[in-house]
Amino acid sequence: xxxxxxxxxxxxxxxxxxxxxxxxxxxxxxxxxxxxxxxxxxxxxxxxxxxxxxxxxxxxxxxxxxxxxxxxxxxxxxxxxxxxxxxxxxxxxxxxxxxxxxxxxxxx
Amino acid sequence: xxxxxxxxxxxxxxxxxxxxxxxxxxxxxxxxxxxxxxxxxxxxxxxxxxxxxxxxxxxxxxxxxxxxxxxxxxxxxxxxxxxxxxxxxxxxxxxxxxxxxxxxxxxxxxxxxxxxxxxx
Numbered sequence: 001x002x003x004x005x006x007x008x009x010x011x012x013x014x015x016x017x018x019x020x021x022x023x024x025x026x027x028x029x030x031x032x033x034x035x036x037x038x039x040x041x042x043x044x045x046x047x048x049x050x051x052x053x054x055x056x057x058x059x060x061x062x063x064x065x066x067x068x069x070x071x072x073x074x075x076x077x078x079x080x081x082x083x084x085x086x087x088x089x090x091x092x093x094x095x096x097x098x099x100x101x102x103x104x105x106x107x108x
Numbered sequence: 109x110x111x112x113x114x115x116x117x118x119x120x121x122x123x124x125x126x127x128x129x130x131x132x133x134x135x136x137x138x139x140x141x142x143x144x145x146x147x148x149x150x151x152x153x154x155x156x157x158x159x160x161x162x163x164x165x166x167x168x169x170x171x172x173x174x175x176x177x178x179x180x181x182x183x184x185x186x187x188x189x190x191x192x193x194x195x196x197x198x199x200x201x202x203x204x205x206x207x208x209x210x211x212x213x214x215x216x217x218x219x220x221x222x223x224x225x226x227x228x
Contacts, residue, residue, distance in 0.1 A: 035214035
């Protein structure tokens with residue numbers, strides 16, 4: 001099973017700043033089957049990015065994903081108030097799906 | 109519009125089983141795999157497995173093999189997840205989520221979650 005490790009655990013930033021979240025896989029993620037989700041308190045997760053870099057429907061272009069192999073990044077170019085939340089990466093490989101432990105983006 | 113509506117909260121005793129339903133609308137139920145993901149209080153997301161509603165085939169995470177059963181009723185566009193031999197560690201919010209065809213391998217719509225509490 002591929003283990004995903006997200007860093008940092010918590011990111012303290014101000015609105016308008018750039019956020020860079022990391023997701024590292026224990027082995028190479030095949031075909032870049034890597035997705036990112038946003039979760040706010042009391043809500044279900046929302047798909048942001050799939051295929052490592054493709055934005056899901058309706059996702060603003062301030063969200064971007066990059067990376068390949070074992071290193072992936074989610075970037076929020078300019079934080080809006082509604083972007084403060086927990087972010088999870090997720091991968092598919094060898095018929096198994098796994099999630100990272102999450103990164104919390106909080107207001108500084 | 110796409111909706112996944114899950115059944116209500118459950119309270120179970122240790123050793124019991126729970127069955128959660130997920131009713132789909134707004135799309136062709138048999139075209140999308142349905143996954144189940146759980147989240148313990150204050151914790152992250154944990155993938156449990158999927159069911160192919162078209163053929164009924166399933167794939168379970170190793171951790172839940174032998175304890176989870178995913179089924180569906182295509183006549184009412186509903187997927188089910190049953191978890192047996194419950195312990196307090198199974199107290200969590202259980203989500204269903206659909207997986208679009210075409211190899212996206214991501215979950216684009218989620219149910220509202222069903223809270224399962226295991227307590228003696």
